[in-house]
Amino acid sequence: MSKIWQEFSKGIFKENPLLILLLGMCPALAVTTAVENGIGMGLASTFVLVCSNIVVSIIRGVIPNKVRIPAFIVVIASFVTIVDLFLNGYMYELWKSLGLFIPLIVVNCMILGRAEAFASRNSIMMSFFDGLGMGLGFTLALVVLSTFREILGNGTFFGIKLFGEGFEPAVLMILPPGAFITLGFMVAGVNAINKRREERSGK
Amino acid sequence: MKKQTKSIVRNVSVLTLITIVAGFALALTFNLTRDKIAEAERQEMLKSIRFVLPKDDQGNPIFTNAPDRMKFTMKMEAPEGEVHEEITFFPALAEDGRLVGFAVKAISKIGYGGDIGLMIGIDPNGKIYETYILSMLETPGLGTKINEDFKDQFIGKSIGADDNLILKKDDRKKGDIDAITGATISSRAMTNTVRKAINFYLENKTEIIEKVVEKDDKANVSSDVIDDTGNKSLHIESKDKTDTDAITDATTEATRAYEKKKSDKSRNKKNRSQHLRKRKKERSGK
Amino acid sequence: MTELLLIIVSAVLVNNFVLSRFLGICPFIGVSKKVETATGMGMAVIFVMTLASMITWIVEYYLLDPFNLSFLRTITFILVIASLVQLVEMTVQKIAPPLYTALGIYLPLITTNCAILGCAILNIQKNYSFIEASIFGFGSSLGFTLAIVLFAGIRQRLSLYRVPKSMEGAAIALITAGILSLAFLGFSGLVK
Numbered sequence: 001m002s003k004i005w006q007e008f009s010k011g012i013f014k015e016n017p018l019l020i021l022l023l024g025m026c027p028a029l030a031v032t033t034a035v036e037n038g039i040g041m042g043l044a045s046t047f048v049l050v051c052s053n054i055v056v057s058i059i060r061g062v063i064p065n066k067v068r069i070p071a072f073i074v075v076i077a078s079f080v081t082i083v084d085l086f087l088n089g090y091m092y093e094l095w096k097s098l099g100l101f102i103p104l105i106v107v108n109c110m111i112l113g114r115a116e117a118f119a120s121r122n123s124i125m126m127s128f129f130d131g132l133g134m135g136l137g138f139t140l141a142l143v144v145l146s147t148f149r150e151i152l153g154n155g156t157f158f159g160i161k162l163f164g165e166g167f168e169p170a171v172l173m174i175l176p177p178g179a180f181i182t183l184g185f186m187v188a189g190v191n192a193i194n195k196r197r198e199e200r201s202g203k
Numbered sequence: 204m205k206k207q208t209k210s211i212v213r214n215v216s217v218l219t220l221i222t223i224v225a226g227f228a229l230a231l232t233f234n235l236t237r238d239k240i241a242e243a244e245r246q247e248m249l250k251s252i253r254f255v256l257p258k259d260d261q262g263n264p265i266f267t268n269a270p271d272r273m274k275f276t277m278k279m280e281a282p283e284g285e286v287h288e289e290i291t292f293f294p295a296l297a298e299d300g301r302l303v304g305f306a307v308k309a310i311s312k313i314g315y316g317g318d319i320g321l322m323i324g325i326d327p328n329g330k331i332y333e334t335y336i337l338s339m340l341e342t343p344g345l346g347t348k349i350n351e352d353f354k355d356q357f358i359g360k361s362i363g364a365d366d367n368l369i370l371k372k373d374d375r376k377k378g379d380i381d382a383i384t385g386a387t388i389s390s391r392a393m394t395n396t397v398r399k400a401i402n403f404y405l406e407n408k409t410e411i412i413e414k415v416v417e418k419d420d421k422a423n424v425s426s427d428v429i430d431d432t433g434n435k436s437l438h439i440e441s442k443d444k445t446d447t448d449a450i451t452d453a454t455t456e457a458t459r460a461y462e463k464k465k466s467d468k469s470r471n472k473k474n475r476s477q478h479l480r481k482r483k484k485e486r487s488g489k
Numbered sequence: 490m491t492e493l494l495l496i497i498v499s500a501v502l503v504n505n506f507v508l509s510r511f512l513g514i515c516p517f518i519g520v521s522k523k524v525e526t527a528t529g530m531g532m533a534v535i536f537v538m539t540l541a542s543m544i545t546w547i548v549e550y551y552l553l554d555p556f557n558l559s560f561l562r563t564i565t566f567i568l569v570i571a572s573l574v575q576l577v578e579m580t581v582q583k584i585a586p587p588l589y590t591a592l593g594i595y596l597p598l599i600t601t602n603c604a605i606l607g608c609a610i611l612n613i614q615k616n617y618s619f620i621e622a623s624i625f626g627f628g629s630s631l632g633f634t635l636a637i638v639l640f641a642g643i644r645q646r647l648s649l650y651r652v653p654k655s656m657e658g659a660a661i662a663l664i665t666a667g668i669l670s671l672a673f674l675g676f677s678g679l680v681k
Contacts, residue, residue, distance in 0.1 A: 025511075025515060062217065064214045073567055084563065085236040088243065089236040092243040100610060104607055106567050106606065107567070109515055171342070176508060176670040177670040177674065180663050184659075187659050187660040189655070191660060195654065226561070229561060315677075
């Protein structure tokens with residue numbers, strides 16, 4: 001039982017895919033102009049990750065080694081297309097906001113990375129929890145990033161205006177430079193926290 | 204050698220099998236979602252059309268046809284070397300077949316960050332009801348302001364003797380549109396394209412109204428567009444192509460509805476600013 | 490002719506793939522520590538992206554679109570790109586072994602470079618003709634190379650200075666990228 005928790009929780013803090021493993025930066029920077037988009041992208045990626053982890057784990061015995069990467073890609077791309085079609089039909093506004101980055105979930109190195117590093121060598125259940133943990137960790141990081149950017153760059157949170165009429169938002173935050181800089185500081189912050197933890201446990 | 208061929212065959216067949224299974228799964232999903240997707244995109248288009256055309260007291264659109272099923276696209280002539288831009292007309296007809304106006308879709312190619320998709324609601328005389336921004340890639344916080352108070356300036360404007368659909372800074376005498384500070388290019392892009400679209404309409408009005416009459420018997424009503432009375436009849440009152448009376452009546456009726464909307468809007472605006480002042484007082488009181 | 494030139498200028502400076510569109514960040518952060526490796530990666534990307542733009546265009550308009558199979562776009566494009574990269578790898582290995590050793594691991598990494606897939610999809614979304622799509626692919630990869638080489642130059646110099654411990658590595662790289670992106674913002678409005 002605790003092993004399950006271990007596989008699940010590592011994706012959230014210790015091995016957060018975005019902030020520690022530095023995977024999935026493209027969508028992270030592009031769509032986090034609003035918290036709503038961050039959550040949408042995070043959950044969509046989580047869905048694809050969990051499904052592909054499960055399928056890869058199921059077929060891990062029969063895939064010849066040489067073709068495993070293309071095989072993984074086919075599996076991942078299929079689930080991405082399914083998510084794309086689903087959002088297009090049932091959540092049109094979100095689909096429009098995420099735009100180009102929905103099909104780009106395919107090349108989110110986080111998903112291919114977990115398929116290769118974990119799901120192809122572990123049981124279905126463990127792969128499920130690994131995928132879930134990584135995906136939720138990714139989503140959490142996206143939410144934090146987009147919170148900074150939306151509040152400072154647009155004066156809103158989840159579309160709700162927070163400040164009065166006189167507030168002039170720092171538009172830079174929702175432009176590309178703001179994305180890079182905010183993520184940079186977040187990564188630095190997480191590094192600092194980890195270092196302090198190491199020092200404390202080292203003593 | 205044999206072992207190598209065997210492994211190649213195995214590799215290829217496994218990969219092919221996976222691809223086939225994936226293909227099936229996708230085709231299945233595609234079929235399941237196809238209608239929903241078409242519907243979602245249609246609703247998006249109807250939303251913009253409903254926004255730019257006049258509504259009655261309860262906020263229901265006055266028109267009862269399905270404008271998107273009666274739409275037609277025309278090409279706007281451009282000077283040599285430039286691309287002929289397209290303009291799409293969505294005719295709106297009331298219950299008794301009178302022409303309420305058009306929702307006009309035009310794309311501005313001179314936006315700052317890219318194309319700006321515009322939906323303009325006009326009455327049969329080319330006077331603007333409302334505008335809706337379908338898509339834009341302008342700078343957030345600057346150019347994107349065209350979607351806020353800026354576009355309200357277009358309400359009620361038309362091209363006539365005034366010809367005031369120009370930025371004030373582009374024509375000090377006639378211009379009547381205030382550009383957004385720091386976003387001149389975005390402001391100009393929208394203003395000029397709106398003017399271009401309405402000019403086109405006025406120059407080709409006869410031909411356009413003819414096309415609406417042509418589409419008459421092909422039109423039908425969908426339940427999401429009509430109001431409670433469930434009216435389904437749909438013919439243009441007069442098949443006489445130059446019947447100005449029908450058009451004038453429709454214009455008067457539509458104008459009345461639109462004037463009412465304008466007074467409602469200014470009343471709402473007054474209420475809103477009063478409300479804001481009240482809140483400000485409360486907050487400073489704390 | 491001016492149309493095509495505009496596409497290139499726009500792709501390289503105004504809507505730079507990395508600094509504006511956020512495509513190709515992983516290799517951007519990962520491969521930009523030295524100018525030589527960055528240049529090598531850039532060359533590989535130019536080659537693959539231009540070819541991929543052309544081939545995926547053909548696939549879309551002669552295979553997917555006529556048969557109403559556009560929903561298979563993601564999966565076919567990525568397979569085309571993966572195969573293309575494999576092919577390029579094998580060809581380079583046979584024709585120019587020193588180049589192959591120089592590029593090393595970067596070639597297979599290009600498959601997961603979201604810039605390639607992103608460019609292919611953008612070509613379709615913008616309704617480009619074959620020529621326009623090829624030029625856009627070429628221009629975008631030029632922009633990617635420009636960004637990554639500039640960035641590597643900065644990082645190489647930065648590695649000689651002391652940086653706060655928690656900032657080392659990706660953090661300072663991202664902040665630098667942000668400043669570089671800020672500089673490139675100055676190009677917007679260049680192409681009307």
